[in-house]
Amino acid sequence: MEDFEKRMKEYFRERELGVSEDAWSRMEALLDEAPEKKVRKERKYIWAIAASLILTIGLWTLFKKSMLVSPEELENKPAFVVSDTVKAKLKEHTESKAYVNSNKNSSGQRPALGDAPQSRNKKEEGQKQEKPVLSDLKELKDEEIAVTTRPAEHPVEPEAIASVHKEEQIRIYVNPNKLLRNAEIERQLDNAVTDGKSFWKKIKEINTVVVENSK
Amino acid sequence: MAQKQLFEQYSPKMLSTCRQYIKDFHDAEDVMLRAFMKVFENIGQYRKDGSFEGWIRRIMIRESISFLRSRKQLVFIEDTAQSELGNLMEDAETFGDYQKIIDELPKGCKYVFILNAIEGYKHHEIAELLNISVGTSKSQLAYAKKILKQKIEFKR
Numbered sequence: 001m002e003d004f005e006k007r008m009k010e011y012f013r014e015r016e017l018g019v020s021e022d023a024w025s026r027m028e029a030l031l032d033e034a035p036e037k038k039v040r041k042e043r044k045y046i047w048a049i050a051a052s053l054i055l056t057i058g059l060w061t062l063f064k065k066s067m068l069v070s071p072e073e074l075e076n077k078p079a080f081v082v083s084d085t086v087k088a089k090l091k092e093h094t095e096s097k098a099y100v101n102s103n104k105n106s107s108g109q110r111p112a113l114g115d116a117p118q119s120r121n122k123k124e125e126g127q128k129q130e131k132p133v134l135s136d137l138k139e140l141k142d143e144e145i146a147v148t149t150r151p152a153e154h155p156v157e158p159e160a161i162a163s164v165h166k167e168e169q170i171r172i173y174v175n176p177n178k179l180l181r182n183a184e185i186e187r188q189l190d191n192a193v194t195d196g197k198s199f200w201k202k203i204k205e206i207n208t209v210v211v212e213n214s215k
Numbered sequence: 216m217a218q219k220q221l222f223e224q225y226s227p228k229m230l231s232t233c234r235q236y237i238k239d240f241h242d243a244e245d246v247m248l249r250a251f252m253k254v255f256e257n258i259g260q261y262r263k264d265g266s267f268e269g270w271i272r273r274i275m276i277r278e279s280i281s282f283l284r285s286r287k288q289l290v291f292i293e294d295t296a297q298s299e300l301g302n303l304m305e306d307a308e309t310f311g312d313y314q315k316i317i318d319e320l321p322k323g324c325k326y327v328f329i330l331n332a333i334e335g336y337k338h339h340e341i342a343e344l345l346n347i348s349v350g351t352s353k354s355q356l357a358y359a360k361k362i363l364k365q366k367i368e369f370k371r
Contacts, residue, residue, distance in 0.1 A: 001364055005332045008313045012333050016227035017234055020244060027222060030252050 174213055179206060218255055225268065226251070229275045235329050236279040238318050243279075250278035276334065280326070280344060289345060291323035291355055316366065320359055327352055328359035 183206055190202070226247065233243040233250070253274050261270050283289050317325060326345060330336040331352075336344070341352045 001360065001367065004363065004367055008316075009333050011313050012231065012235060015231040017230040019226045019230055019247075023226065023244060023248065024219060024222060027218075027248050027251060030248060031218070031255065034252065034256070 174210060222251060225271055229271060232272055232275045233279050236283060236326060246278050246282045250275045288322055291351055292321050320362060324355040324359035327355040331356050
């Protein structure tokens with residue numbers, strides 16, 4: 001078998017087949033076609049690039065136009081939109097509030113369990129008609145504030161507050177040269193007005209400030 | 216003209232190479248012409264580390280395989296097609312005609328056999344070229360050899 005393969009290999013390596021007479025003319029035709037194909041290919045690329053550029057510019061201008069808002073549109077637009085979830089929350093809040101109020105307004109006794117839903121429903125409808133959504137929002141805020149400003153259950157000791165305040169104190173450093181220059185200007189002005197009578201009074205004041213700060 | 220000189224020098228051998236894979240002579244010649252076009256276009260890429268003839272031959276083989284792929288002739292049959300073997304034995308009257316023996320081999324195993332036994336390709340190279348697994352390449356070669364062995368014994 002190996003011998004057979006060897007002979008076969010040699011046979012095919014040495015074999016030459018005569019090409020047809022017009023083989024070279026066909027080859028030439030193929031060679032002539034090649035540059036034309038290349039040019040066509042290049043043209044295709046150029047067209048593709050141009051088309052993509054036009055598309056990009058077009059999309060960009062459209063995007064820019066959509067971003068611009070006319071003054072009329074701006075006027076017609078609401079200042080803010082209350083989302084559905086916020087509305088639902090507010091509704092829930094008003095409902096619960098109405099229910100509590102109805103309980104308070106009744107004779108002071110706790111209502112029977114079976115009565116609650118009916119009165120609640122009635123109140124709910126009433127509340128709905130009476131108050132707009134925004135007023136509810138305001139009430140909600142007030143309540144929140146009331147809750148947050150409630151005094152703490154464990155009062156903070158005054159010593160601790162004092163220590164915190166002490167740490168937060170702002171220290172002021174005074175430039176003595178600047179201070180003296182200002183004092184000199186003031187003295188000259190005073191001299192001009194009061195013949196130097198209030199000068200020493202001022203000096204005393206400045207001196208006390210400097211001594212306090214240096215401490 | 217250098218191109219014509221090159222064509223006249225190598226075309227008989229390259230046509231023989233293409234003919235190994237493609238049964239129809241005119242198809243084989245068309246494939247050879249297309250492959251020569253690639254040779255002329257990419258002649259600058261030839262590195263002088265191997266023989267120039269070998270470089271052209273590789274282009275011919277690749278072009279032949281892409282032609283077979285386009286015609287959906289790259290079919291690999293399992294080692295159970297005994298009917299094809301029977302036909303092969305009846306047709307193989309002239310043992311010296313190696314081309315006829317190869318032509319009568321089942322598709323798939325024929326290309327693996329040519330690439331391995333004649334061109335000297337390794338299994339991983341064949342697998343890459345024909346887009347098959349190394350295992351398929353090995354089994355197809357074994358299948359081709361089995362058929363040829365039976366053919367030789369039958370002739371004796």
